Amino acid sequence: MRLQRNPQLNANxxxxxxxxxxxxxKAVLTHILDTAANFxxxxxxxxxxxPLLRGKSVFNLFFENSTRTRTTFDIAATxxxxxxxxxxxxxxxASKGESLLDTIDNLSAMAADIFVVRHNESGAPYLIAQHVxxxxxxxxxxxxxxAHPTQALLDMYTIRHFKGDFSNLSVAIVGDVLHSRxxxxxxxxxxxxxxxxVRVVGPKTLVPGDMTQMGARVCHDLREGxxxxxxxxxxxxxxxxxxxxxxxxxxxxxxxxxLTPERMQWAKPDAIVMHPxxxxxxxxxxxxxxxxxxxxxxxxxxFGIAVRMxxxxxxxxxxx
Numbered sequence: 109m110r111l112q113r114n115p116q117l118n119a120n121x122x123x124x125x126x127x128x129x130x131x132x133x134k135a136v137l138t139h140i141l142d143t144a145a146n147f148x149x150x151x152x153x154x155x156x157x158x159p160l161l162r163g164k165s166v167f168n169l170f171f172e173n174s175t176r177t178r179t180t181f182d183i184a185a186t187x188x189x190x191x192x193x194x195x196x197x198x199x200x201x202a203s204k205g206e207s208l209l210d211t212i213d214n215l216s217a218m219a220a221d222i223f224v225v226r227h228n229e230s231g232a233p234y235l236i237a238q239h240v241x242x243x244x245x246x247x248x249x250x251x252x253x254x255a256h257p258t259q260a261l262l263d264m265y266t267i268r269h270f271k272g273d274f275s276n277l278s279v280a281i282v283g284d285v286l287h288s289r290x291x292x293x294x295x296x297x298x299x300x301x302x303x304x305x306v307r308v309v310g311p312k313t314l315v316p317g318d319m320t321q322m323g324a325r326v327c328h329d330l331r332e333g334x335x336x337x338x339x340x341x342x343x344x345x346x347x348x349x350x351x352x353x354x355x356x357x358x359x360x361x362x363x364x365x366x367l368t369p370e371r372m373q374w375a376k377p378d379a380i381v382m383h384p385x386x387x388x389x390x391x392x393x394x395x396x397x398x399x400x401x402x403x404x405x406x407x408x409x410x411f412g413i414a415v416r417m418x419x420x421x422x423x424x425x426x427x428x
Contacts, residue, residue, distance in 0.1 A: 283343030309333030
């Protein structure tokens with residue numbers, strides 16, 4: 109029986125789309141992180157540009173709202189010298205009923221080279237990747253509850269920057285894991301990179317049942333979940349994706365699972381605190397932690413530019 113090739117890779121095993129961290133090898137993930145390391149210093153230059161995507165067109169298609177992801181993709185593409193087109197979805201023909209693939213066909217006719225796609229439907233970037241011409245590349249900027257690979261990669265870069273090798277680390281992901289595409293992408297990336305202790309922490313209603321199959325340990329008690337860990341990744345409550353009463357209230361959640369300075373003492377003294385944003389202060393994390401010495405949240409944002417530069421430069425250098 110012939111195995112189906114990962115749609116993110118060409119026949120030579122080279123990255124042509126970034127759709128998910130799932131199914132990518134340690135070598136591919138490490139190559140992205142190493143490439144990003146070369147781009148971090150670009151931000152410190154007087155002229156913050158390199159010519160790798162000169163003459164290429166990057167279309168940002170954000171069917172969901174975004175601040176950090178959209179802006180850092182925009183900056184990343186601009187620093188690679190690409191022409192950047194931010195489509196206003198609310199004022200586009202998509203609002204008149206045009207199908208997703210018809211929108212893609214019309215933009216492809218405008219000589220698009222890279223589509224950066226955020227969509228509320230899981231699988232939308234995969235559909236586009238299967239549809240586009242061999243020289244066109246798709247980067248998933250978040251699809252439904254499925255995946256957010258560039259966020260996971262910038263998280264991996266941040267962890268590696270502050271903690272080094274993954275092989276001895278304990279990482280806890282705390283909060284609304286059920287609705288979090290970031291959590292899933294991070295678990296796939298962490299286990300692939302060799303992290304031996306990945307924990308997901310939250311109430312039973314917000315932790316999906318497939319976490320152990322993915323290689324994570326499930327904890328419903330916060331103290332157990334973050335005791336002795338090197339990294340704590342806090343997740344916000346995604347109320348916009350919830351249906352039904354999954355939680356008594358945000359206040360009740362903070363009482364049981366909110367990160368406070370006192371609770372952070374359960375982790376290692378040099379543990380770092382991360383958050384993909386946007387932060388809900390006083391819900392999943394106290395301001396004293398979010399703004400405290402252990403927090404590397406703003407570093408995540410900074411590193412996100414370099415990671416997204418790396419992803420776009422790598423996929424654009426290969427054809428299907």
